[in-house]
Amino acid sequence: MRTSAQNAELALLLEVAGTPKPGNVDRHRDLDDLRFEHFLAGAVGARDGLELAADGAAVGPAFERAVSGMAAQQGGNTQFGSLLLLVPLVRAAREELSQPVVESVVRETTVGDAASFYRAFEHVDVAVDDPPEDMAALDVRRGTDAIPALEERGLTLLEIMDRSVPGDDVAREWVRGFERSFAAAERLADADGPVADRTAAVFLSLLAERPDTLVATRHDEDTARDVTDRAAALLEDDALETDRDAVESFADDLVARGINPGTTADVTAAGLFVALEHGAIAP
Template identity: 55%
Template sequence: MTRDVSAETDATDPVDDATLALLVEVAGTPKPGNVDRRRDLDDLRFEAFLGGAVGARSGLELAAETGPTTGEPPVVGDAFDRAVAGMADRAGTNTQFGCLLLLVPLVRAAADPDRELSPEGLDAVCRSTTVEDAIAFYRAFERVDVAVDDPPPGADDLDVRRGSDAEPALREREMTLLDVLALSADPGDPETPEDPERVPDRNAAEWTEGFPRTFRAAEWILSDEGPLADRAARAFLGLLAAEPDTLVASTQGAETAREASAWAREILEPDERDPKAPVGDVSAVDADAVHGADLDAAESLAEEFVAEGINPGTTADLTCAALFVALRGGAEVAP
């Protein structure tokens, strides 16, 4: 039985919950291949993520605001750009770029009295984005280094690595932020749309699909027991087992990304006849398997991933987003 997380909304400030989600996500351990409270990476330290969470707050506050007279939300892109700038200033590096890309529309939906924190509410927020949002999104790429794939065929002028230089192309094509992310969510070659080697951008897909991974993982967290950080670590394993990680695919290739997901699934379902068979999507992951995940076994996998440089950062982004929805649905850090 799953809970309708969209039907329960806590009275706390959504900005507080977003900040707490950023903090609990990095505190959860083990999250194989990622920074957590027990391990750093060579170029990233635990405390940098704490700084990034604090620095991002002003952007999250902007996402939660409404206009003084019209009630219209602020530019989503500006809120994201401000959050990234604050993160970079306080952390000194890119710690939570992908988390913020998911949190900004989530905070917007949670703060808007005319919308709900639901797939429908998120769809409305994402569809309301404009060309100005897209321009601000591109500007954020000038603030930190972000691992991204090459743009889809015929879209070189929309390469996010161009930053503000892409503004003329965005205006000429009238590309909203949702339009840009739709390209990232499905960047395949039109002549080979079913390319089996392609790993889609999971964060971009959340924007175009109504945040299914976020809400499913939030259900796992809400129906789980124990410390919230442990629940987050188990949800991370569930998300990784469900689908290959985008960042791993970008940095180490699709085959490595699929192998990483297979290893996570072995922890969730060690008695399966073929534990390396792909799950396919997040809805196919059994909640009981997530709740029963062996975190001791995940510790060993974490050491292996760090040694191999396998960093499922997109899975961490989705875990953070799920934590926000779970906190809005009543999850607590208190025992």
């Protein structure tokens, strides 16, 4: 029987193995500077931090360790957002992997957890929006240099996440009880076929229902909306069945244009973990 840390690592591996996932690295597609092998190495490297969370460590230090290990490959940021979702979920699984329990886990985060989160930005480059003027001192891209301002304001990690909504849908999961992560798990359980195929189908369904915030950050909101509209058009009668060739073409087009719906992949990875922990899928 796998441990929660092992299931989290497996979720990262299954997420990148699913294909086609339009715009993202998968087992059939690399990006110019980010390859399938980088994601495999990132998942393995994150294991120590995931085990810390499974052993009951605080969310912030466990996340920082996971990111540090993830970054020990040549591609840079592969799974920062996924780990930000997985670490509190793994921590919650010590008691019960449910939305109320994971909400309790994130409510209990501290200023120290927030400081660890900021230190994690020292390991990789993460695409984020410019903060409002009154939050400039707390720009996460400042990393460790922002910690004194963080401590002066006494902000917990959950409060930092709350200030990142609506521009960041990983932060939104923290604030909204990981609702899309648990919904993704249900879709994975209800889908048919190999887990890698279910993963690709659920990724597309998530992309079709909400514009990806990483696409909005790197490009603009109109581009993110267009990607979501195109994904929705590929779904047949709101089901997970699609025209495989059309999805493949969509995936190739997004890769060629450098459009990467990475936040949707993060939620998919979180959904995979929940489904694995609940025994709803069995690779």
